[in-house]
Amino acid sequence: MRGHPRRVLLRFGALGAAGALGALFPAPPAHAPDTSFVALRRRWLAVTAATPFDPAAEPYRTGLARLGAQAAGYRDTMAPADGWLWPDQAFPSFVATPARLRAMARAHVLPGTGLTGDAALATAVATGIDHYRARVYSADAEQVGNWWHWRIGVPRALLDAALLIGPHLTARQRAGLRDAVDRFVPESVLGSYTGTSTAANRVDLCTVMLLRAMLDDDHGRAALAAAALAPVFPLVSAGDGFYRDGSFIQHTTIPYQGAYGVTLLTGLATLFAVLRGSPWPVADQRVFDAVERSFAPFVHDGFVMDLVRGRSIARQAFGDHRRGRELAAAILQLAESASATTRSRWRAMVKGWAVRDTAQPMLPAAERSDLAFHARLAAILDDEAIPAAAEPTGHRLMTMSARAVHRRPGWCAALSMASHRVGHYEYGNGENLRGWHTGSGMLYWWAEGHGDHYSDAFWATADPYRLPGTTVSTLRLPDGAGGSWGDTCPPGRWVGGATDGEYATAGQHLNGLESTLEAFKTWVFLDDAVICLGAGITAGDGVPVETIVDNRRTTAPLTVERGWAHLAGHGGYVLPGGPALRTLRAARTAGTVTRDYVTLWLDHGADPQGAGYVYLLMPGATRAATRARAADPGWMRVLANTAGRQGVRVPALGLTAVNFWQEGTAGPLGASAPCAVLVRERGDGTATVTVADPRRALDGLTVTWDRPVRRVLRGHRLLADAGTGARLTLTFGGMADDEGASHTVTVRL
Structure with missing residues (x-):
């Protein structure tokens, strides 16, 4: 069958294309079709392979034709042999060969490819699946290499291709694929929420x-697939998953919103849409909270x-x-399962991201990689009723x-640290x-x-020893x-800080x-400076120790004066007391790529004993503003x-911030145990005192402030006593169980 509807239109999750796809591809099994699975397969096709655009309109017509030409090329060059399906992809070819088969299957089902409904193409896909299954992914094959290929990558691609070509896969071919998948992805992999199943x-x-x-x-496996999602949704306090403060961890110790997290959200968005209306809907919607709590802060x-993309x-x-686009696509698809209010807010957020991404504009990039996302994004960008949400x-x-993000008008900063529970970095x-050194306080x-x-x-x-x-x-x-x-966690437990949501000490x-x-490193995040x-700073390695003030990829002019420096078009640096700032301008090459860098650093010498530093980073500051700040010692x-x-104390902001590594006093503040304290005096005669226990170890903590206070206006659930x-x-109690969270008390001065 070569004919296809001229126009397939699926607007934001509607199922307008499901009927057309179902007509092309009815129920794959040879036995009497189960109506619930007929609907589920059509739903899968509608969600993952339908087109939310007019396939005859540009740029979709060109994109679909390009896919068709690619699929035709794969079909024409397929040369099955014992060692390959394509001569240029020798087995096992865990990624390329299954991906080519899926691309061919998509060309078969999508309109406008020139191969839509082409039975010969579908038969070639079926032949390819069976050939690969018999020689690589067979039920009696020996698993070698990374487990992920055997349990996720290969079966996902082969099964998807099989469903896309529907009845063109024979009963024998289907049985062979079924047995292979059952060997490497048995039901037991979803039995416990541990190891590689989190x-x-x-x-x-x-x-x-x-x-x-x-x-x-298979009703049993469908029910298991839906039910086994349950452990993903609850917040965790250790290991993989989402945390109350918005953290997301994968591989036990690595913050991963920007890679595994994107995969998770993409998968859930698809499953929510596919299973909606089936006997196995996903009811738990707690992941919806993660969009703005866990993902958006890092976009x-x-x-x-x-700092949340791991290796x-x-x-x-x-x-x-690229990950930003994938996340935006997942959010727009998940929005179809959200409330109208949430959907509107997410669309405005994604529109803002797209409008502001001038380095690699989102819409043209989507045209090259994901036509369905391109259509959804284009509709949002063209809709004047949807505002482009500003950068928060x-x-x-x-x-x-061990992560922090600070946003001010015109600039943004982010901090990557390591602790006894968060690795310095991931290699694998x-x-x-x-x-x-990405976890050594990279700013x-x-x-x-x-x-x-x-x-x-x-x-x-970039020089891996000189990260900013x-x-x-x-x-x-x-x-x-x-x-x-x-597996790179250091022993340090005091990692974190206190924030009132506007300023912070980390x-x-x-x-x-x-x-x-x-x-011991501290960062105080303010309006125009860090x-x-x-x-x-102590070491005995027999080599110099350095603090990298910055390492910018640029050819911009650098001005260095006593007590300050300025990098044109980037920002300024103030060094109170005028410590010797070392600088280097150099081109660095990796393979065929060369980039220019300006590096600024402080040399603490070999084997320092108790060395220190103080400097200010002023992102986006002009040369005049940098010089003026350096000239203002007060x-x-x-x-x-x-x-x-x-x-530190910043009088103009009414701010006092202290990280107590040990109990004691600093200026007007005192603490009975290690903690972080941030005080803000406001112009209305009130002040806020924000306290945190980054080590998550305190049953009790007393903080003092040598400042006359009339009364407490707003306490906190952990505030046990207050003296004015x-x-x-x-005096606070029970902080050990509060995961390093910040607690704010408001007082009348």
């Missing part, structure tokens, strides 16, 4: 199980920040923007994943061999117009140092990766900068 992997495994159920009208102008930062240039302002501190499958920042700063070959060419914001021993490390799969008790380095403090007062306490008068005394 979070994003669990969603992928459930998808494979559902596809397997659709292949053979800036359309790209996903690298995938090393894969390709502009991978952060404020601070998000996620102690459970030969990827990210030199990401050693990312973007001023306006710099959305591609870490995208354009940064990870391939980090303090590192220059001891040379082997590739993959510290162990694979995120800190890290740093232990170097495979070195003797120890340091105050950076370091203390107790703008900031350092209250303490030792291995016991680090703190000549000084404020606040």
Whole structure:
């Protein structure tokens, strides 16, 4: 059958194309079709292979024709042999060969490819599936290499292709594929929520199980696929999954919203849509909260920040923007299962991302990679009733994943740390061999117009010992140092801080990766600056220790004066007391790619004992603003900068911030145990005192502030006692169980 409807229109989750697809592809099994599975297969086709656009309109006509030409090329060059299906893809070819078969199957089902409904193409796909199954993915094959290919990658692609070609897969071919999938993806993989069957992997495994159920009208497996999603939704306090503060962890120790998290959300969005109206709908909607709590904080102008992308930062240039598009596509699809209010808010958010992503514009990129997403995004961009949501302002501190994001008008910064529960970095499958120091206090920042700063070959060419914001021993490390799969957690427990949602003090008790380095690092995030403090910097590796003030991929002019420096078009740096700032301008090459860098750093010398630093980062600041800040010694007062306490006072903001590494006092603040304290005096005669226990170890904590206080206006559920008068005394209880969260008390001065 070659004919197809001229126009297939599916608007945001409607099933207008389901009937046409069902006509082309009725029920695959040879036995009497189960009506629930007939509907489910049509739903799968409608959600994953239908076209929410007019296939005769551009750019869709060209894109579909391109897919058809690609599929025809695969069909014409297929040459089955014992060692391959295509001569240029020798077996096992876990990725390329199944992907080609699925592309051919999509060309068979999608309109406008020139091969729509082509029986010969569908037969070629069936032949290819069976050939690959018999020689690579057979029920008696020996599993080699990465488990993921056998349980997720290969069966997902083969089953999807099989469903797309429908009855063109013979009963024998279907049985062979069924038996192979059952061997490598038995029901037992969904029996316990552990190991490689958690979070994003669990969603992928459930998808494979559902596809397997659709292949053979298996009610038991369909019910299992839906039910086994249940452990994904509840918040966790350890291991893989979503946390109360918005953190998302995969591989036990790695923040992963920007890779595995995107996979999870994409899979759930698909399953919500496919299973809606079936006997096995997904009822738990707690993941909807994660869109704005866990994912959106790490999207800036359309790209996903690298500090939540794990080892995938090393894969390709502009991978952060690609992940941003994938996340946006997942959110728009998930929106169809959300309330009208939520759907409107998410569409405005995605529209804002697309409008602001000028480094790699989202709509043209979607045209090249995902026509369905392109159509949905184009409709939103063209709809004047949907506003483009602005970049938010404020601070998000996620102690459970040792991450922080700070947004102010015109700039954004993000902080990546490591702790006893969060690895320095992840290395695995030969990827990210030199990401050693990304958890050593790396401070990312973007001023306006710099959305591609870490995208354009940064990870391939940047000096891995000189990542911005980090303090590192220059001891040379082997590739993959510290162990694979995120097994790089240091012993430090004090990692986190306190935030009132606008400003923040964050800190890290740093232990170097495979070195003797120890340091105490504090960052205070404000309106136009990040105050950076370091203390107790000690090491005995026999090599210099450095703090990297910045490492910018640029050829911009650099001005260095005593006490300050300015990088044109980027921002400024203020160094109170005028410590010697080292600088280097160099081109760095990786393979055929060369990028220019300007590096600024502080040299603490070999084997320092208790070294320290103070500097201000001013993203987007002009040269004049930087010079003026350096000339104003009263703008900031350092209250303490030792291995016991680090703190500052900024009078103009009424702000006092102290990280207490040990009990004691710093300026007007005192604490009975290690904690973080942020005080804001406001112009209306009130003040807020925000307290946190980053170590998550305190049953009780007393904080004092030498400031006359009349009364407590708003307490907190953990506030056990408060004393006012000549000084404020606040006593908190039960903080150990609150996952490092910030607790704010409001007082009348």
